[in-house]
Amino acid sequence: MNIAKGYRSPLMITFTTWKALFLREAVARLTSGRSAWVWLLLEPVLQISFMLVIMTQLHVRTVGGIDTVVWLVVGLVFANLFKRTASQAQHAISANRALYSYRQVKPVDTVLVRAALEGFLMIVIGLILVAGASFLGYDFTPNESWVLLGAFINIWLLALGLGLIASIGVLMIPELEKIIAFANIPIYMISGVAIPISAIPEPFQQWLMYNPIVHSIESARKAMSIYYHTSPDLNLFYTTEAALFCVFIGLSLHSRFVAKVYKK
């Protein structure tokens, strides 16, 4: 019978599709526009340099007991990982519309693959930044490597979850796109990326600790040095819970609504 000929299991089809999409997205991300790959790296470098100049002028040599450079590099790499993953995932469906002609490719595949690619790229970018900073004499040896890795995975998972929700959300309610674009700056301000959480007075500090992004970034900084002092409420598992919740909601929205909205 024809069923046997060239039969592939659903899992196999999914994996080959993910691989094909990953390579396709990687080529697009690194080659679209003039020297796109340079800008991928240059953006965080410029952000870090800019913040560094300001903080040096203010004579801030250490933040919460660790070197300002270490504090900034960790914060901005994590913030960029979050922003890029969520934003790339959010736009995955509209950017890959042509590919849904092939029944092997589902919208959720493109969202997952884009998030994976951003995570991978940010590991590479982070390593290059750390190598560069170490070369200039800064100490980037983490005290607790596993916590650092955990914080990285958690913030990525949170961005993936929010990206999954947003990718469907903007198709169902197009106005969401404008709100998300606006929300970027406030989120940046309340995530402790450029403003030290420990410098914020109570009761506001406690309020900021409801933001799961803060827990990941501060945990990562704490993983760099035991001397780093941060909020006493710090708990990385809070980020994990929020992330898993968002991923669950995002996947549910995809399985429930995607067929209805993505063909519009």
Added chain:
Amino acid sequence: MIIIDDVHKRYQTDHGHGPWVLKGISITIPTHLSVGIIGCNGAGKSTLLRLIGGTDTPSKGRIERRCRVSWPMNYGGGLQNNMTGRQNSKFLCRIHGLREQEIPERIASIQDFTEIGAAFDQPVKTYSSGMKSRLQFGLTLAFDFDVYISDEATSAGDAAFRNKAQTAFNKLINRASIIMTSHGEGTLTQFCQAGIWLHNGQAHWFDDVKDAFAAYKETLPK
């Protein structure tokens, strides 16, 4: 064999549900039988082809493909505009489960068939509609499907390409079948034995495609 079981389809619009395009279609298309789908504009021909090809899902009912079915070839569909012809080809080879070492050979045969020369390495957005047709046709033929789905696939090519496509189609019929739509009666009768006439959301099966055409013509205003 493709089993279409009580398939309904309506689309989502900005103002809720659209009207029913297909209202309960049940048809079994046997293996090695080429079928032409006939109907006026908006009768749901392309919708039915997209459902058979798995590009879209039915609102109600189900479709079972017990053979390897191609994606629906139609004008401009399925090509990523900012990728080159080669990159598009590579992507398709990968999602159809080819091993990395098999890909170069397959891409060479696609490039050979399309005859678009250096444009194969240019982004698809720079292609003319004829060049897109050539690429799409070459891509579909590169894989061994049991059933090929064509939604007016050859309409945009020039005379030379149409001849080539026709020869390729003829060769195909020996090992596979085609499910197609076309407004040209000649094309349909040349390639298809059976016909499906879509009318008011219902499908009518005819063992001879000529009878399907006759039924379709009777409903046209004189």
